[in-house]
Each structure stands twice: as structure tokens, then as C-alpha cells.
Amino acid sequence: MTQLLYVSTSNPSGAKIDLPKIVEQSRHNNALDGVSGLLWSDGKRFLQVLEGPAESVSTTFDRIKGDTRHHAIVVLHQRAITEREFGTWTMAQRRADDTADDFDAKMQRLLRNASDTVRGTFLGLIAARA
Template sequence: MRQLLYISTATPGAAIDISGILATSLRNNRRDGVTGLLWTDERRFLQALEGSEDAIQSALLRIKFDTRHRGIVVLQDRAIAIREFGAWEMARRGPADTADAFDGRMRQYLSGASPSVRGTFEGLIAARRAA
């Protein structure tokens, strides 16, 4: 099994419909057996994907050709024995969420992740809080 971690930035002026992205991602990922975690503040995207080699490669190609975001940087690409994220999740801070509640939910999602994956997500969370 393969795990891929990447970060990207929304293309300036692109219409970012998070609900639409989630619906499409859920459909594609269920079909392909891909799980993971997607964090977004609707400007930046940090995503961990887990699944078979072919499924992850296909997902990465779809992401690279998606004009809604740019600057895709693969932070980690490794073989894993078991999934660190048991089910697909998309973490997004809703209008009614406090920063503390959202960050607490993220820590729950990351509880089974490797230290490097957890550290990458927590680093982005800390940077967002400091901004």
C-alpha cells in the first residue's frame, strides 16, 4: 500500500467549491479504495492519500490536472503496511467552528498517523494560528 502527502495552493481567482470537491473526491476515492485526510482553509490544501499504487497514481494525476490549484508539492511518498486513516475524512473549519474546536478535531483525525505525517499537518495548523 502507498501513502502520498502533498500540499497545494488554490489558483488565484479559481472558484473553489469545497462541497463539490468533497462530493467528487468521495465518489472517486470510494470507487478506487483510497482513504486519507484532506485539510483545507479554502486557500491551501494538505492531503494524505492511502491506497494501492495504481489508485494513488491515478489520484495524483487527477490532482495535477485540476486547474483549481497550483504549486503541488509532494512532501512524502512511501510504502505503508496498514492505513493510518481508516476512512476518508475532509477537515474543514466551518463558519460556526472555533479554531480550538477545529484543531481538536484535526488532532483526533491524526491520532493514528505516523509522526512525520502528523507533524506536517500540525505544522500547517500552527502556521495558520500564528497568522
């Protein structure tokens, strides 16, 4: 199995990102492909870790790279894994009524089984964007 961590920026065209639609479509596609992970977005940036069979992760990442909602896609980390750190795909998004403490606690739970590299990258970006 493979784990891939990337960051991207939403397309600067000014088009509003429909996060609920992205979540719905990604859950469907990832379930079919056997891909799990975690996607975080503040509406301007995406940080995602994908994991699963190497071919499935590669196919999923190719689909992401072809998605016009993204640009400036950078792979931050890629490695072989023997066990998934994220058993199910999930989306983390801070809602308007979430306090910073509540959101931080949620991210800590979601990142509980993640490697230090993945956890540090997510928490570092979240702290920088707060």
C-alpha cells in the same frame, strides 16, 4: 500500499473554491479507487494525504495534478505502508462557527493513527495558517 502527502495552492485566478463539491466528488472517486486519507483546506491551500494501492494512489494524484483548481503542487512525503492510517477518506475544514480549540481537537482525533511525519505536517500548517 502507498501513502503520499502533498501540499498545493488554489489557482490564483480568483475563482472561488467550492469545497462541498470537492468533498462530494472526492468521496465518490476515492471510494471507487480504494483510496483513503485526509484533506485539509483553508480555501487557499490544500494539504492531503492519500493512501491505498500504489496504482490507485498514482491515478488519484495524476487526476489532482491535472485539476486546474490547484497549482504549486509539492509532494512532501511518500512511502510504502502495510496498514492504512486513515480508514476512511475525510475532509477537515474549519467552519466559521468552529472555535480554534474545537477545530484543533477535531484534527487531533483525525490524525490519531497518523505517523509523526503526517501528523506534524498537518498540525504545523494549521498552526501557521491560524
